[in-house]
Structure formats: C-alpha cells, structure tokens
Amino acid sequence: MDAFLKGTKRKMPPASEETVDDDAESTDIKLAILASLFPNFSQEALLESLLAHDGSVEGATESLSNDSAESTKKPRARVVMGAQTSLRFFASDTPGAGGSPSPKKARLLSKKGTTLHLYDPDDIAQHTPCSIIHNFLPQNMANDLLREMLDESKTFEKMTFKLFDNVVSSPHTATFYVENEEELKRQKYEYYYNGARLTDVRTITPQLLRVKPLVQEGVNKEVQRRIQTVYPNGQKLKYQSPDDWKPNAAFVNCYNGPQENVGYHSDQLTYLGPRAVIGSLSLGVAREFRVRRMVPKDSDNNVAEDPDAEGQISIHLPHNSLLVMHAEMQEEWKHSIAPAQAIDPHPIAGNRRINVTYRDYRASLHPKYTPRCKCGIPAVLKVVQKRKENFGKYFWMCYGGYVPGKESCSFFQWADFDDDGNPSWDKERYRKTAVAAPKDTQ
Numbered sequence: 130m131d132a133f134l135k136g137t138k139r140k141m142p143p144a145s146e147e148t149v150d151d152d153a154e155s156t157d158i159k160l161a162i163l164a165s166l167f168p169n170f171s172q173e174a175l176l177e178s179l180l181a182h183d184g185s186v187e188g189a190t191e192s193l194s195n196d197s198a199e200s201t202k203k204p205r206a207r208v209v210m211g212a213q214t215s216l217r218f219f220a221s222d223t224p225g226a227g228g229s230p231s232p233k234k235a236r237l238l239s240k241k242g243t244t245l246h247l248y249d250p251d252d253i254a255q256h257t258p259c260s261i262i263h264n265f266l267p268q269n270m271a272n273d274l275l276r277e278m279l280d281e282s283k284t285f286e287k288m289t290f291k292l293f294d295n296v297v298s299s300p301h302t303a304t305f306y307v308e309n310e311e312e313l314k315r316q317k318y319e320y321y322y323n324g325a326r327l328t329d330v331r332t333i334t335p336q337l338l339r340v341k342p343l344v345q346e347g348v349n350k351e352v353q354r355r356i357q358t359v360y361p362n363g364q365k366l367k368y369q370s371p372d373d374w375k376p377n378a379a380f381v382n383c384y385n386g387p388q389e390n391v392g393y394h395s396d397q398l399t400y401l402g403p404r405a406v407i408g409s410l411s412l413g414v415a416r417e418f419r420v421r422r423m424v425p426k427d428s429d430n431n432v433a434e435d436p437d438a439e440g441q442i443s444i445h446l447p448h449n450s451l452l453v454m455h456a457e458m459q460e461e462w463k464h465s466i467a468p469a470q471a472i473d474p475h476p477i478a479g480n481r482r483i484n485v486t487y488r489d490y491r492a493s494l495h496p497k498y499t500p501r502c503k504c505g506i507p508a509v510l511k512v513v514q515k516r517k518e519n520f521g522k523y524f525w526m527c528y529g530g531y532v533p534g535k536e537s538c539s540f541f542q543w544a545d546f547d548d549d550g551n552p553s554w555d556k557e558r559y560r561k562t563a564v565a566a567p568k569d570t571q
C-alpha cells in the first residue's frame with residue numbers, strides 16, 4: 130500500500146480470472162482500494178472523493194472516513210434507476226483496437242463522469258460491445274437454475290488476490306465449473322489463474338448442463354447477427370475465430386446484497402484467445418452492468434481521442450437475461466458490476482444475484498502449449514489497452530507478481546496469432562501468410 134501511495138509502479142493483481150488495467154496507478158486500482166475500505170459508498174462517491182484529493186488515496190480515505198461517520202445518521206437511499214438521456218448527444222465515430230476497425234455504427238460517448246443508462250436491446254447492441262436478450266430461458270428453466278446455483282453458492286468463496294503487499298478479497302463470491310472429471314483434474318493441476326492454481330473447481334451441475342445448449346444457440350445467433358449488421362463489410366473481426374462458439378466452462382458469480390460488486394476489469398484472454406466471446410446469464414436480483422471504453426494515450430500521455438469517451442454506460446441486467454459480450458469487448462472495453470445504493474429483492478433469490486458466464490476454452494491455448502516465464506508458470510495473455518503505440522497488440526507476460534508471496538520475473542513476449550486467432554504453434558491451423566493480406570483490410 131505504501132508503494133502505491135508514493136506512486137511506485139507496481140502491478141495490480143486481478144480478482145478471479147480478470148485482468149485489471151496494466152497501468153498500476155490507474156484510477157480503477159485506486160477505486161478498488163477505496164471500495165475495499167468503504168464498501169458502503171457508491172463508485173461515484175469514491176471517484177468524486179479521489180478527484181477532490183488529486184488522486185490521493187490517502188486524502189480520499191481520510192475524508193471518506195469522516196463522511197462515513199456522518200452518513201450513518203442519514204436515512205437509506207431507495208432504488209433509483211438512472212434517467213435516459215437522448216442518445217443523439219452521445220454518438221461519435223472512432224476506430225477500434227486489434228488491428229481492425231470496430232463496429233461501423235456510431236459509437237456512444239457518455240460524458241466523462243456521467244453514467245448513461247441503457248435498457249433497450251437495440252440501443253445496447255448499437256452503442257456497446259454487447260447485446261442482450263431479455264426473458265431468455267423458459268421461466269421454469271431459469272428458476273430451476275437459479276435455485277440450484279443459490280444452493281451451490283452457499284459454499285462459494287471470495288477469491289483472494291494480492292494487492293501490492295496486502296492480500297485482498299474480491300467483494301463477491303465465485304466458482305468455476307467444467308464439463309467432466311478429467312477436465313476438472315486438468316483445471317486444478319495444469320491451468321493457472323493469475324499465476325496460481327484454482328482450488329475450487331467443480332463439475333458442471335444438471336441445470337447448468339441443461340441450459341448450456343440454449344445459451345450456445347443464442348450466443349451463436351447473436352454473433353452472426355453482429356457480424357452482419359455491425360462489423361465492417363459484414364465480416365468477422367481480425368483475430369476473431371470463424372468457428373462456432375462452444376462453451377466448455379462456466380464461471381459463476383454470486384453477489385449477496387447491494388454492496389457486493391466487481392470492479393472495472395477486462396476478462397483474461399489467456400485460455401479464450403483474442404477477440405473472445407462470452408455468454409453471460411443473469412439470475413435473481415437485477416443489477417447494473419457498467420461498460421467503459423478504453424481510451425489509449427500516446428507517449429506524451431495525451432489521450433488519442435475525445436476524453437469524453439471515458440464516461441460509462443450502464444446496462445440493466447434483470448433476472449433471466451442473456452448478455453453476449455462480443456469479440457471487441459475484452460480488448461477495447463472494461464466492465465464492472467457496480468455496488469448498488471439499494472436493490473429490489475427477488476422472490477426466489479432475496480438479495481442475491483447469480484451470474485453465469487459460459488466460456489469457450491480453446492484447446493490450442495492449453496497451458497502445455499503457451500509460453501512459460503522464468504518463474505516456470507504459464508504466462509498470461511494480455512493486450513495493449515492504454516498506449517496508442519502498439520494499441521491492440523497481444524503479448525505474453527509473467528503473472529508471478531500477482532501471487533501472494535511471489536515477485537514477477539518480468540517475462541515479456543509479443544504474441545503471434547493468425548487472422549483467425551490461431552497461435553503460431555498450432556501448425557495445422559495457423560495460416561498467417563495465406564490470409565494476412567486480404568483480411569488486413571477488414
């Protein structure tokens with residue numbers, strides 16, 4: 130913590146399998162620290178306090194401690210849904226990361242420091258990297274899965290991660306489900322998350338299995354629709370897999386009460402590969418899913434684009450909604466579940482929200498193939514998000530510094546994928562020279 134307050138560059142470890150900003154001194158990290166110290170404050174209040182103290186966590190902590198004493202005297206806030214502003218004020222056109230232009234539709238810019246609330250599936254598809262299907266599952270199926278996961282979640286645990294020299298818990302609980310016993314063993318003994326092995330991996334439950342084919346079909350339809358209606362020339366993005374999306378793992382998150390949350394992050398690409406697609410099912414209490422586009426800076430620290438693009442968009446996630454995080458999401462945007470001022474209890478789940486993220490782990494990115502760093506653990510796949518130079522380029526790096534009690538060996542290597550996202554060691558599929566030229570124009 131001391132190193133952080135003095136501004137020493139250190140790496141921030143992520144909660145669960147997420148990757149937080151590569152800039153250790155980012156506002157997100159400061160917010161994560163404040164959120165862990167002041168779980169009853171909204172992200173806005175924490176951000177405001179941080180800004181008021183010129184980014185000093187120490188200053189914000191002091192003033193929030195005073196506010197905290199004050200606020201215990203105030204009545205509790207009611208559930209407030211954000212007002213919808215006319216979308217015309219937020220449109221702009223900007224290029225994307227990953228060497229290919231992003232969706233050709235007008236982008237949405239929410240003004241810095243403001244939150245734009247979207248509810249309508251068409252608005253969400255047009256202005257964010259996501260699409261949403263409301264009332265996705267037959268009602269009984271959704272409720273059965275919710276009941277099953279509520280029961281399972283009684284034994285979910287907070288994921289601990291190292292924050293500089295402290296071990297911190299993520300402010301919600303989660304666990305990981307895979308297809309069968311064999312995969313479970315592989316996940317426990319061969320895969321690494323943030324430089325460490327997972328201890329709680331479970332085999333897929335009957336309801337997760339029952340719902341999976343529906344999610345698979347829904348996600349594939351949405352991906353095709355997006356390619357045809359949003360992506361330039363009606364073609365998939367560079368590095369995006371042309372194969373059908375086939376989920377073989379699920380992370381399940383439980384948010385018990387309004388304050389449980391997950392801070393801004395992008396999901397780790399290590400086993401999903403570039404331009405990953407994720408199917409995310411929400412059950413129980415409705416919460417706000419916030420997305421924020423990354424704005425790269427040049428070497429002089431100037432933002433490359435309109436700084437207003439740093440505002441955030443909130444997507445309302447009611448019970449039984451399927452959110453598809455499309456191929457441009459993890460590279461160019463960050464997402465979070467914001468702490469809520471208050472929530473409407475759900476008839477089955479009470480104060481709890483269950484979120485199931487179905488994921489497609491790629492066989493060619495099994496840790497037996499991926500680069501290992503000098504610490505001897507599989508390296509993590511990341512993408513340049515903050516710098517204009519090399520923006521969208523993939524690289525492998527050491528995650529040792531994220532493991533409690535370990536330091537990073539500073540291993541770094543640019544990653545090499547063909548235009549379909551196949552790694553160079555996948556000799557059967559890797560076809561860089563054959564396809565690179567025509568698809569570069571995408």
Ligand SMILES: O=C(O)CCC(=O)C(=O)O
Binds near residue numbers: 466
């Ligand atoms: O709860 C959610 O909707 C998002 C969870 C999430 O971002 C994650 O598991 O990586």
Ligand SMILES: [Fe+2]
Binds near residue numbers: 147
């Ligand atoms: Fe995530």
